[in-house]
Each structure stands twice: as C-alpha cells, then as structure tokens.
Amino acid sequence: MTRVIGLMSGTSVDGIDAALVDIFGTDLDIKIELIAGETYPYPPEIRERILEVCQGKAISMVELANLDDAIAYSFASAAINIQIGHQQATLIGSHGQTVYHRPLTEKGEGKLGYSLQIGRGTLINHLTGITTINNFRAADIAAGGQGAPLVPRINAALLSDDSEARCIQNIGGIGNITYIPVRGGDWLSKIRGWDTGPGNSLLDLAVEHLTDKAKTYDEDGNWASTGNPCFDLVEQWLSQEYFHLPPPKSTGRELFGVDYLHQCIKDAESFKLNSADFLATLTELTAASIVNSYRNFLPQMPQRVFLCGGGSRNLYLKHRLQHLLGTIPVSTTDEVGLSADFFEAIAFAVLAYWRHLDCPGNLPAATGAMREVLLGNVWDGVMV
Template sequence: MSQLFIGLISGTSADGIDAALVEFPDPGHARGLRLRAAHVQPWSPALRERLVALGQGGAMESLDELGRLDVQVAQAFAAAARALLEQAGVAPSQVAAIGSHGQTVRHRPSGEAPFTMQIGDGSVVAERTGIATVCDFRRRDVAAGGQGAPLVPAFHAALLHDAGEDRAVLNLGGIGNYTLLPRGGHAASAGAELAVRGFDTGPANALLDAWCHRHTGQVFDAGGGFAASGTVDAALLERLLDDPWFALPPPKSTGREQFHLEWVQARLRGGEAPADVQATLLELSAATIADALRAHQPGTARLVACGGGVRNPPLMRRIADRLPGVAVESSAAHGLDPDFVEAMAFAWLARECLAGRPGNLPAVTGARGPRVLGVVHPA
C-alpha cells in the first residue's frame, strides 16, 4: 500500500519553510514516489532575522530565549504542515509521519565536543498536527563521529543513480553540497552505496542573499540581476578562494557560522561597488562548485541541480561554463521539482527511521557506520 509522508525543512538561507507531501507507492523503495503537494510557509520577519543572526554565530541571549525559539520554530513548522494538508485536501490521519528538519542555529561537528543543533521541538509539531513527527536527524550521525551532513545523498542515490554514467547531484541552497553517483551497479546494492560520496562545497546562495539584502533590501537576487549588473573582481575572488576551508578534503560540512557577511567584509579593500562584489560572490560559488567536481569525480557526465540556486540563470550558466563537457540540468528534467527535493528527502528520512533503516551514508558523513537517524514523537 502507498504511504503519505510530509517533509519540512528551512535551510541555511532561512527564506521560508518548505513543505512537501510525498506519496511512496512501495514501502521499500523510493523510485516511483510522487510529490502530491508542496507549500512554502514564510517566516515572520522578526523571527527570521533572529534565526539568521544565530546561524551566523550570533550569541544566544539566554536559555529562556533558546526555549522560546525552539517552540516558536516548531509552531511555524506545524503551521506549514497544516497549510500543506489543507491545500492538498488530505486529513492528518492519512499521513504516516512528518520528517521535520528544524532550523539549524549552530553546526560544530569537529572538536573535543562536536555537536549540531536544530531547533523546532518535535513534540510541539506532533501535538499541533496530530501526526507522528520525526526530528533531530543529524545528531546521531555526529555522535557516531560524522559531520551530520549532508544527509540527502542517500535519497539522491535512491532516485538518481544511473548504471550508465557518472552523475553528480548538486543542491544549491544557502550552502552548496554534492552527491557523487558513480556509474555501475545498482543504487540499492551495498557496493554502490559505499561508492556514493557527498560533501559541502561552500557558499551557494547564502552570501549572495545576504549581500543582496544589505544593499538592495531584497532577501535574494531574483534572477541573478544584481550580480549580472556587476563585474567580477579577480583580486577579491582570489582572496575569497584563499580560505583554508576550501582545501579541506571530504567529509566536510559548513554553514553560516563559517561563511557570513563579516567573512566577506574582512576580505574587502574598501571602495568596491556593491554590484561587483555580488558578481564576485556568484563567481566564488561557481568556482568552488566546479573545482570540487573536477577534483573528486572528474569523469562526471551529468550534473543534476536542485535548490533555489536553479532559479538563478547567471549562476547556473557560470557553473556550466566552468564544467565543459558536463551536461548541467535542473532536477525538473528527472521529474523532481528543484524547489522541494530537500523537503522530499526529509519525508523519506522519516520513512526510513520508522522502518528502522539507516538514513546516513558513512562514506559521505564520516560516521563510524550506518545509523538510524531521527527521534520519533508519536501523534
């Protein structure tokens, strides 16, 4: 029998809560799934501003503030799920579970006491929706020595692996991250899973959005027009690329706490035109994305892109220009709405958790082994 799951995520950009209602026709496989409905729930401006500040390394005022934000984020996630169900005409009783990513406010997977923190209390989501809610997907992987990210490669492998060509799946969210899918075998076989790799590449949209907001008041550079109006500053680009993080080998992950406007500001010499900085930040994203693919899977024939950056033609064009011989295309060419692939992935992760199946790929995250991810809050 087919099952319905909801996936909820607000990514690094915190530009809204993506909600996806996913139908899985087969309890053991992902292929053949269908996106039944999708919805984007906007954040209240004040809450978004606070979440972005925390994600960039801002200090928490108190434990009381953390507690309030945990509940406020959960309330917003629950509202997104309810709006999605109303739009789809589906009753909560028809949904097996919600997979709720929550909002990352700190990600420190290295050091003496590695941790990752996503807020959005799953108990509140379950209580307000009447649907079992799975959350806290990343912490078990970090506890097992992994990066806790990226988690979507297992989902990408289940849907987009092809035995005839080397593929890469690129998520262009606030941070760019790859899933590398080498040809041969079958994605469901142990050998192919071990060959799947994934890692963050650095900023994709996060810096572009933040710089655009500072200088235009718009939360993102619609269509890439602001960047297209500027000229790449080669010297600034070199200074940006010189950050040691880009030279780190996988597994690796990052976020706003590493790449934020203060990081950009420290590399400016003064007097740069805002549009030129925007153009340079776009080139930084394209360069690091292309360099990473050439370094780690040079035989890639096809790059399948998803996430908000797909809607930025200059960014997609520069990635393609830097990867001659690689077919660069949207996940829409494979029947997957690029705006909701990650939300669909967390619906899948919730299903895997309830089935007692691992959701991580140790070769991707660096964890000591496969782990069932997520904490279940019953309806």
C-alpha cells in the same frame, strides 16, 4: 504507499519548505510522488531572531525555549496548511532550523561534532496529531560523522543511473554535492558527498547589505549578471582553508556568514568594484568553489550535473557553472521528475519514511560516520 510531509528550512532562513509526498517501496528501492509543495515564510520577527542567533547573538535559555516553540508552531502550521484539500498524511519529517553547526574536524577519542536544529518535534506532533520525526543529524554525529550532508543516500535512491555518473548539486545557503557513480557492483560504497562551501548565503547577505534590507536576494541573478566578476579577488577568496580540506566535511553560516561577508567587502575595497561587480564576484566564488571541489576531490568528473535548491533558479549562477564545467551538461532535477524547489523537503520526508521502516538514513562515505544508523527521534503522542 505512505503519505508523508517533509519540512525544511535551510541556511538562508527564507521560510519553511513543505512537501506532501506519497512514498512507495523500501530502502533504496523507493519511488516518490509530489502531491503538493509550498514555501511558507517565517513571520519577520521570527526570521530576524533566527538570523541573530545564527550570527552569534547571546540569548537566555528562556529566549531559546520561546524561539524553539515559535519555530515549531510555524512548522506545524506549514504541515497543516500543505494538507488542505488533500488526503491527510500519517508521518512528518521535520529538519527544523539549524542555528549552530560545529562539524567534526579532527577524529579522536572523546571528540564529536555538534549540530543544533530547533523547532521541537514533540510540539509539532502535539499540534498536528501526526507522528513526527526530527533531530535527524544527531545519530550520525554520535557515530562519529559530520551530521551532514544527509541527502546523498536519498540522491542514490532517486537519481542514480545505470549508464551515467552524476553529481547532484544542491545550492541552498550552503552548497552540497552528491557524486553518484554508474549504478552496479559496489556503486553505493563509491558515492561521495560533502558541503562545497557558500551557495546563496553570501549573495543574500550582500543583497541585504547593499539595499539596506530592502531586498533579501538577487532574483534570477539579474543584478549580478550586469556586473563583471573580479577573478583576482575570487582566487584570493579560494585560498580559504575550508576549500582545501578533504571530504568528508560540512560547514554553515558559522564560517560563511556575516563576518565572512564583511571580510569580502574589505578585500574588495582596493578593486573599486561597483555593487553589480561585487555580486558577480561573489557568484563566481560560489560557482568556482563548486567546480574546484569536483576537480580536487572527485575520483572523476561527472557526465552530468543536476542542480536543486533555491540557487538552481539563479540563472546567472547556472550560466557560470556551465561555463566552468565546459561540455558537462548542467540542468535541474526538474528534468528528471524531482522538484528542484522542494527537493530537500522531499528528502526529509524520505528520511522520516526510512526511520519509520527502521532503514538507515546516512551514508558513511559522505558524512564520515563509522556505520550506517537510523536517523531521527520519533514523537507519536496523542494531540490534546
């Protein structure tokens, strides 16, 4: 057994999800036990700075270095706090904070994608005294992959089934899917995964816009649930090129961010939607883009869908997904013993564990990489 801390902050920049887990076994034959999970909000000034950088605001190298350190301090603090009252961990897996993601869209000589996560692992190691692994996406990108999504191999290890084909749908700021066929034979080569498009990103930005930042999200989807989606507008938005690109593919705020929201607001003007209608329509876009993605790119529809991530708590979004999927049951990973709230933090704990054991962490069928590779840079200096 190895006790590992997983640290994750996603596209929504809500804060740092920390998971303290015990991991047993090796490679795909692993089991995990969640000891503690907690979300630690960023200090408001750091969150604001991150969002500015993600939205393309220019900063100096000095400012970038300072932000890199500030995020590392926040991550280290989360790692220290999650252990209070528990046996200490021997390993940290830190995703860091993505501030820029440019996926590989055209394969060819001299072409690679690019993805930048800051919150440097060497400082987290220095502050905690715990071996820290970070920069998980770089090796997959170096092997010709998208660097995302990285959760499919974890999903295969923890959520595959001997009799049921499943989709694991993470809904963070961006949505991503893992399709897992029935376990057996060459099932691993048939797993598929990609970013489906916006998850909570446009919804959260819209709530901030509509409330002048008094609110940052629509709790349980309650506001959106009082509105009526404009299906003509959803169809218009679904014509966006990304939704029609075949996998492997990945995306982020660079596409589904503030500029995209402003275009959505402009598109909605002629439909004279009230605020609730607009939120309901954006929710429908997320739901429809997910389901259309299944229908267009999966070898077959799944027998069950499990949700995880913050969007799994949006009851209105979950209702719309269930409506669009018909008789295919939609539930959360909580129902199979894996925390929906801390699933991605758990995933990066597993990736760190695999790196520690020299096990590959990517799944080429999902990322488009040429081969399986070890993921992450290892920092194991001594705290001073």
